[in-house]
Amino acid sequence: MSPTQSSAADVVLEADHVTKHFEISGGLGRDTTIHAVEDATLQLRRGQIVALVGESGSGKTTLARLLAQFYPLTSGQIRLDGEPVRTKHEFADREYYSRVQLIFQDPFGALNPQKSVRHALERALKLHHTFNGREELEQRMLELMERVNLTPAADLIDAYPHQLSGGQRQRLVIARALAVDPEVLLADEPISMLDVSIRLDILNLLRRLRDEEDLAMLYITHDIASARYLANTVQVMYAGQTVEGGPVESVIQDPQHPYTKLLIDASPDPESALSAEGSGDLGEPPNLADPPAGCRFHLRCPFAMDICKTEFPKRSELGNGHWTHCWLHAERPQPTTES
Amino acid sequence: MSMRRLLRSGRVRAGLIILAVFLVVALFGPWFVDHVLGMPAEAIDYDALHQPPGGRHPLGTTNNGQDVLSQVIVGARSSVAVGVTSAVLATVLAILVGVTGGFLGGRTDQLLTMFTNLFITMPSFALILIVAGYVQGVTWMVVAFLIGIFEWPGGARYLRSQTLSLRTRDFALAMRVLGETRSRLIFSEILPHLTGIISALFLRAMVAGIMAEAGLAFLGISADTISWGTMIEDSRNQSAIRLGYWWWYLPPGLCLALIGTATALINFGIDELSNPRLQGKERKLVRKFDKARRRAHLKKTEAAAQKDAAGRVMVG
Amino acid sequence: MLEVSGLTVDYLTANGPVRSCNGVDLTVHEREIVGIAGESGSGKSTLITALTRLQRPPAVTTAGSILYHSPGHEPVELTTMTDGELRRLRWNEIAIVMQSAMDCMNPVMRLGDQFADTLRAHRPGIRRQAVKERTAELLQLVGVPADRARSYPHQLSGGMRQRSLIALALACDPRVVVMDEPTTAVDVVMQRQILTQLLSLQDRLGFAVVFVTHDLSLLVQLADRIAIMYAGRIVEEAVSDQIYRNPFHPYTRGLRDAFPSLHAPMGELSGISGNPPDLRNPPSGCPFHPRCPQRLEQCDSVLPELLPIDGRRVACHLHTTPQEEISR
Known part of the structure; x- marks a missing residue:
């Protein structure tokens, strides 16, 4: 089922024109504002995987953490089942987390080094379910x-x-998230810290869980090839702005935004040989402070026009x-200006 | 788990043994002095005034003919008692203020940090002197309390910064995303990571307490009980240094130094555990290997040279 | 140019040595890009540090030799060199680029001063003006504006730092540049930029490259020849195209298939099952046998040798055992 055909009822969690600015006090009144996420819209549907692709600093992790209610929004709205979610300070209540779970990038960091596998799973289960005795709990953990x-x-x-391998640790992190029986799983670069040979295993696991x-x-992810393998739809972020999105094959085989093209061209692809030609400067992402x-890409964009320097374009539908x-x-x- | 690794270090074991000896002395010393040595610390031996070590008094006597060994043993109790009590107080305060501030953050943290900084900038020793001057009948508890109340801010600051960084570590965030309760987050996820720091803080506070007690006694603020501090103070009062009665002030001084050394040894051990670069065992192995290789290499070149020489002889 | 044979590196630990590089043979020819691919713990980084004699205790080279050939000179043995001889060889002949530029640069020194230090150390008597000109030239070579020489490392972006590090490596016109995951810490676009630059520099200056990475698809694009490492040994070595199109060793095949493709039609990929080997307690026989889908009877007991077959080298019983014996 392609996302265009699926109805709005499938949407579980959505971000609606979400913006996040971090205020960082530099002391002596030199406060800076980091424009981490700008006007991002995203919908997560049951049985579907949305890949959020971008380089470091593109705001993809911030968007995921906003969906996990790590910090309050600057503007916009996050809705769960159509209901706006409001958190006062930071972090939502247990009720929210029984439906939305997050998987961290670094499985070693996400596990308390002093606690056993049993502890991690037991806490997750006990916080969200009740059990008749130890036996049932033990059974559920296994x-x-x-x-x-x-x-x-x-x-x-x-x-x-520390006794587990990297892949086993990430499996444990996933198991802990699954323990609460969530409806939404936010996976923040779940394979980038893992060994190459076990990455696919984890991707296959996520795929199976979706189905x-x-x-x-x-x-x-920053790896667009893995997005193609796993996801149904993909959204590309650049410097806090969402630049392109749609069905995964359509976006990757026929990218329309110059940044998406650059990203795909730059990804390693054994089918095409690397040549010394075109070793020109491709530029770097801007400082988000x-x-x-x-459009924040205009400094690097080969097609930049005057209007790109002043106004961020509205979303254009390209069909399908x-x-x-x-x-x-x-x-x-x-x-002509309005008068 | 890490405790066992800690105990494997010779330094830590030496430090712990020294501390344990002093603890035993503090607990059973007075009984031992009265019933085994038969020489109560206050008893005066008129036949032996300011005697150097030897004979009936292994460590000599004071100007008043009191046995120095007995005094050192009995003094251990109040010194250690003041040290331990003030350290418990300081550590508990440091944990309360530091961990709470670091974990909760925001307004609470700002307030607690201000409070901590206030205490750090106060001239603690002078304040203790002034407060003690007002208190009628200073007991060792009062001394311990006064010392403890000024001993916590440094530890609190350190614990706060550590808690702050632990709180934002992924594993703590992960538990928050599970909806873990606040008290469990603090006591089960965060505090266990601080045990090393807390025990180091405690040891440091204990030594500082014992030293502060001696210092206060030296300045005349002490309970009536004998402690190492009062011993040194008495000896100074009676010009022991000028008269050359070294056996009077040296033993309590050495005891103070020994306790300081013991805690330093233990802290080294804790450091070594938390900083793998300092681990010496592997370095030793490599040195051994290098030596063996150099020797082998030398032998080879020697043999080659000999062969060479032999060859030349043959040719010649 | 570089001839490594039987190189064995142990990590000395309190519980006995851990062999992280085991009898590695590898040759690097002039003007060649040799790729070394493997996962963490495969010994690829250990090999690199041993190759450049940069390993720190507790890692020690226990066996093997590294011969360095230069035109008009006798080949020299790197493993028995003294520190002084090594210092002369490094930068001038062999230069190194590490994974994290931040760790390799002095954080409190301006970029230009670091270049000056390196140049002066290896070109005694070089004039001040010459140092300045050379620094500017080197930075421009990698596309970093020359006025960046006045910046401190932390003022540069990650990509610029990494490029500066490459420029620094090229300071004394080395004949071999050894690179240990030089693009892991930067984003894909920057990675592409660095790699194309590297290729054009190599084209122009004619140095050889030893490039270590875990990313096989990148290596296929970049390298002339690729050696695949597993559990401290080279399990296959061949021309890049052969590694990608027709890998012999099951591990190579698994590694190749572990990277989803960008454009090719795609079905379910399987990757490699199981966990990487524990070097403290390596499996008997072929170290890959517990994860191998094409295991033979002798695989758990007999260690396959790295043997030349069809213009490549492979260490696998599937290819070194005569066909009739397999069917038996």
């Missing part, structure tokens, strides 16, 4: 471990994080659910 292929479960349940448990999933006006924020595809505003 089941969870089996579900993520953390086997032999009976042997590993008393292990400590078998009908999970809505956000997959954050003082981002350029308009594919869209982009780019003046190359947007209708220019009339030169």
Whole structure:
């Protein structure tokens, strides 16, 4: 089922024109504002994986953490089942987290080094479910471990994080998130810290979870090839702005935004040889404490126009659910001003 | 788990043994002095005034004919008692203020930090002197309390910064995303990571307490009980240094130094554990290997040279 | 140019030595880009540090030799060199680029001063003006504006730092540049930029490159020849195209298939099952046998040798055992 056909009822969690600015006090009144996420819109649907692709500093992790209610929004709204979510200070209540879970990038960091596998799973289960006695709890823990292929479960349940391999640790992190029976899984670069040979295993696990448990999933990555492998739809972020999105094949095989093109061209692809030609300067992302006006990619864009420097384009629909924020595809505003 | 690794270090074991000896002395010393040595610390031996070590008095006697060994043993009790009590107080305060501020953040943290900084900038020793001057009948508890109340701010600051960084570590965030309760987050996830720091803080506070007690006694603020501080103060009062009665002030001084050394040894051990670069065992192995290789290399070149020489002889 | 044979490196630990590089043979020819691919713990970084004699205790080279050939000179043995001889060889002949530029640069020294230090150390008597000109030239070579020489490392972006590090490596016109995951810490676009620059520099200056990474698809694009390492040994070595199109060793195949493709039609990929080996307690026989989908009977007991077959080298019983024996 392509996302265009799916109805709005499938949407579990959505970010609606979300903006996040971090105020950082530099002492002596030299406060700076980091424009981390600007006007981002994102919908997570049951049984679908959305990949959020971008380089470091593109705001993809911030967006995921906003969805996990790590910090309050600057503007915009996050809705769960259509209901706006409001958190006062930081972090939501247990009720919210029983439906939305987050998987961290670094599985070693996400596990308390002093606590065993049993502790991690037991806390997650006990916080969100009630059990009739130890036996049932024990049974559930072993089941969870089996579900993520953390086997032999009976042997590993008393292990400590440092006794597990990288892949096993990430499986444990996933199992812990699954323990609460969430509807949404936010995965923040879940494979980037893992060894190459086990990355695919974890991707396959996430894929299976989507299909078998009908999970809505956000997959954050800088690796566009893995996004193609895992996701149904993809959104590309650059310097806090969402620049393009749509069905994964459509975006990757036929990118419309110059940044998406650059990103795909730059990704390693054994099918095409690397040549010394075109070793020109491709530029670097802007400083988010003082981002350029308009489209933030205009400094590096080979097609930059005057309007790109002043105004960020509205979303242009390209058909079949594919869209982009780019003046190359947007209708220019009339030169006459309203009067 | 890490305790066992800690105990493997010779330094830590030496430090712990020294501390344990002093603790035993503090607990059973007075009984031992009265019933085994039969020489109560206050008893005066008129036949032996300011005697150097030897004979009936292994460490000599004071100007008044009191046995120095007995005094050192009995003095250990109040010194250690003041040290431990003030350290408990200081550590508890440091944890309360530091961990709470670091964990909660925001307004609470600002307030607690201000409070901590206030205490740090206060001239603590002078304040203790002034307060003690007003208190009628100073007991060792009062001394311990006064010392403890000024001993915590440094530790609190350190614990705050550590808690702050632990709180934003991924594993703590992960537990928050599970909806873990606040008290469990503090006591089960964060505090266990601070045990090393807390025990180091405690030891440091204890030594500082013992030293402060001696210092206060030296300045005339002490309970009536004998402590190492009062011993040194008495000896100074009676011009022991000028008269050359070294056996009077040296033993309590050495005891103070020994306790300081013991805690330093233990802290080294804790450091070594938390900083793997300092681990010496592997370095030793490599040195051994290098030596063996150099020797082998030398032998090879020697043999080659010999062969060479032999070859030359053959040719010649 | 570089001839490594039987190189063995142990990490001395309290519980006995851990062998992280085991009898590695590798040759680097002039003007060649040799890629070394492997996962963490495969010994690829250990190999690099041993190759450049930069390893720190507790890592020690226990066996093997590294011969360095230069035209008009006798080949020299790197493993028995003294520190002084090594210092002369480094930068002038062999230069190194590490993964994290931040760790390799002095944080309190301006970029230009670091260049000056290196140049003066290896070109005694070089004039001040010449140092300045050379620094500007080197920075421009990698596309960093020359006025950046006045910046401190932390003032540069990650990409610029990494490029400056490459420029620094080229300061004394080395004949071999050894690179240990030089692009892991930067983003894909910057990675592409650095790599194309590296290629054009190599084209112009004619140095050889030893490039270590875990990213096989990147290596296929970049390198002439690739050696695949697993558990401290080279398990396959061949021309890049052969590694990608027709890998012999099951591990190489698994590694290749572990990277989803960008454009090719794609089905479910399987990757490599199981966990990387524990070097403290390596598996018997072929170290890959517990994870191998094409395991033979002798794999758990007999260690396959790295043997030349069809213009490549591979260490696998599948290819070194005569066909009739397999079917038996």
